[in-house]
Amino acid sequence: EVQLLESGGGLVQPGGSLRLSCASSGFTFSNYAMTWVRQAPGKGLEWVSGISTGAIATYHAEPVKGRFTISRDNSKNTLYLQMNSLRAEDTAVYYCARWRHGNYFDYWGQGTLVTVSS
Amino acid sequence: QTVVTQEPSFSVSPGGTVTLTCGLSSGSVSSSYYPSWYQQTPGQAPRTLIYNTNTRSSGVPDRFSGSILGNKAALTITGAQADDECDYYCVLYMDSGIYVFGTGTKVTVL
Numbered sequence: 001e002v003q004l005l006e007s008g009g010g011l012v013q014p015g016g017s018l019r020l021s022c023a024s025s026g027f028t029f030s031n032y033a034m035t036w037v038r039q040a041p042g043k044g045l046e047w048v049s050g051i052s053t054g055a056i057a058t059y060h061a062e063p064v065k066g067r068f069t070i071s072r073d074n075s076k077n078t079l080y081l082q083m084n085s086l087r088a089e090d091t092a093v094y095y096c097a098r099w100r101h102g103n104y105f106d107y108w109g110q111g112t113l114v115t116v117s118s
Numbered sequence: 119q120t121v122v123t124q125e126p127s128f129s130v131s132p133g134g135t136v137t138l139t140c141g142l143s144s145g146s147v148s149s150s151y152y153p154s155w156y157q158q159t160p161g162q163a164p165r166t167l168i169y170n171t172n173t174r175s176s177g178v179p180d181r182f183s184g185s186i187l188g189n190k191a192a193l194t195i196t197g198a199q200a201d202d203e204c205d206y207y208c209v210l211y212m213d214s215g216i217y218v219f220g221t222g223t224k225v226t227v228l
Contacts, residue, residue: 037164037219045156045164045207047217059215062119095163103152103211104169111163 009112022096140208146189
C-alpha cells in the first residue's frame with residue numbers, strides 16, 4: 001500500500017525557516033517524481049514544487065521561487081521542502097503527492113500545517 | 119499570470135447529471151494541457167479522479183467522466199450521489215514542469 005506521511009509543520013515567525021519532510025512507503029520511491037501542493041485555510045489547492053526521480057530537475061511556482069527548495073533523499077525514501085523567508089501568505093496545509101508520468105498526481109499524504117505568524 | 123477558472127459552485131439533484139468546467143483566463147484548454155481532476159472533502163487530502171483528460175483513476179466509479187467541451191476541460195458526474203457533495207479541482211500542465219490548479223467548484227447534492 002502506497003503511503004505518504006508529511007511532518008515538520010508548525011508555527012514560525014515571518015521571515016523564519018522550516019523544513020518539511022514526506023516519508024514514503026509501499027513503492028519504489030526512487031522511480032517516481034514527487035511534488036508539493038498546499039492549501040491555505042478556506043482556500044483552494046495550489047501547486048508549489050516538483051522534483052524529478054533523480055533530483056536532476058526541480059520546479060517551483062512563482063510565489064515561492066527563490067525562497068523554497070524541493071529536494072529528495074532516495075536512500076531514505078523521503079521528500080523535503082526547505083522553506084525560507086516565510087510570509088503570512090505561506091500559511092497552509094502542505095501535501096506531498098506522487099507525480100506520475102502523464103502529468104498528474106496519484107497518491108497524496110494527509111498534509112502538515114504550516115502557520116506563519118508573529 | 120495564468121488563471122485556471124472553474125465555476126464557484128453547482129447544485130445537482132440526487133441521480134442527476136452535472137458538468138463542471140475548467141478554462142483558461144486566456145486561450146483554450148486542449149488535451150495537451152493534460153487536464154486532471156481531483157475531489158476533496160473538507161479536512162481530507164485530495165483524491166485523484168481523472169487524468170490525461172478522460173482516464174479514470176483506479177477505483178473511481180464510471181459515473182465520473184472527463185472530456186474536452188469546446189475550449190474547456192470538463193468533468194461530468196452522471197447519477198450524482200450524496201457522497202459526491204464536496205469540492206472539485208482541475209489541474210493543467212503548463213509546460214516546463216509547472217502546474218496550475220483551478221479555482222475549485224463546490225458541488226451540492228440536494
